[in-house]
Amino acid sequence: MVRPYRDLPASAPRPIKRGKVRDVYDAGPEHLLIVATDRISAFDVVLEPGVPGKGIVLNQLSNFWFRRLAGVVPHHLVETELGRFPEPFSAYPQLAGRSCLVRRLAILPIECVARGYLAGSAWKEYQSSGAVCGIPLPRGLQLADRLPEPIFTPATKAEVGHDENISFDTVVAQLGGEQAERVRSLTLQLYRRAAAWAEAQGIILADTKFEFGVDETGQLVWADEALTPDSSRFWPAADYRPGTNPPSFDKQFVRDWLENSG
Numbered sequence: 001m002v003r004p005y006r007d008l009p010a011s012a013p014r015p016i017k018r019g020k021v022r023d024v025y026d027a028g029p030e031h032l033l034i035v036a037t038d039r040i041s042a043f044d045v046v047l048e049p050g051v052p053g054k055g056i057v058l059n060q061l062s063n064f065w066f067r068r069l070a071g072v073v074p075h076h077l078v079e080t081e082l083g084r085f086p087e088p089f090s091a092y093p094q095l096a097g098r099s100c101l102v103r104r105l106a107i108l109p110i111e112c113v114a115r116g117y118l119a120g121s122a123w124k125e126y127q128s129s130g131a132v133c134g135i136p137l138p139r140g141l142q143l144a145d146r147l148p149e150p151i152f153t154p155a156t157k158a159e160v161g162h163d164e165n166i167s168f169d170t171v172v173a174q175l176g177g178e179q180a181e182r183v184r185s186l187t188l189q190l191y192r193r194a195a196a197w198a199e200a201q202g203i204i205l206a207d208t209k210f211e212f213g214v215d216e217t218g219q220l221v222w223a224d225e226a227l228t229p230d231s232s233r234f235w236p237a238a239d240y241r242p243g244t245n246p247p248s249f250d251k252q253f254v255r256d257w258l259e260n261s262g
Contacts, residue, residue: 008094033101043258062227076222121165123143203234
């Protein structure tokens with residue numbers, strides 16, 4: 001029986017940061033090693049026992065999208081092959097496929113969310129106010145309706161608890177006007193390009209989350225993960241029906257199961 005990957009052995013280096021799914025290791029003055037584990041979280045809780053191979057799927061999807069959309073914005077990937085990782089990480093075969101060596105960056109303190117469809121927290125916010133992150137939307141929209149245009153709906157980056165949607169004015173206050181405009185533009189460009197490619201494969205990219213960092217020259221760099229089922233809503237186009245929660249190729253089914261289980 002294949003066991004979920006959760007951690008390196010006790011004799012290995014310890015992560016400098018442990019997220020719900022990813023572990024981050026110091027890999028030198030210019031680099032970090034990010035390991036996608038098989039942990040799965042929902043509602044900010046890590047569930048047991050994990051899903052074997054999940055981290056490999058997440059990592060390979062990110063690698064695919066970082067490279068496919070590299071013409072839009074530089075990404076943080078440096079190396080993805082285990083044998084080319086610095087020691088001692090290259091000696092751990094369990095890291096193969098689920099790890100990447102990346103550039104150290106100063107990560108911006110916001111989640112950059114793009115939405116092309118009305119779902120999740122955006123649907124709840126729309127029901128109560130008719131707007132999402134301060135952006136007014138047409139009246140009478142249904143759950144999962146396609147929006148007239150994709151929208152930028154930033155959120156806080158909470159270490160504990162839930163991220164919260166914020167207005168673009170709040171982003172401007174945190175990043176400055178020029179940087180805020182840049183991340184909004186890049187977020188929507190990445191979403192449109194990815195959504196068009198996915199649509200051609202019969203998949204709807206309903207929404208997704210990006211993170212950006214700044215390198216030593218001040219250049220914006222795409223970081224963290226890229227269009228994975230943990231950061232995005234993917235729906236099969238053949239089963240899409242506005243007014244209903246479409247089946248999904250992400251972890252929404254886990255959230256639904258937990259909610260229905262009380």
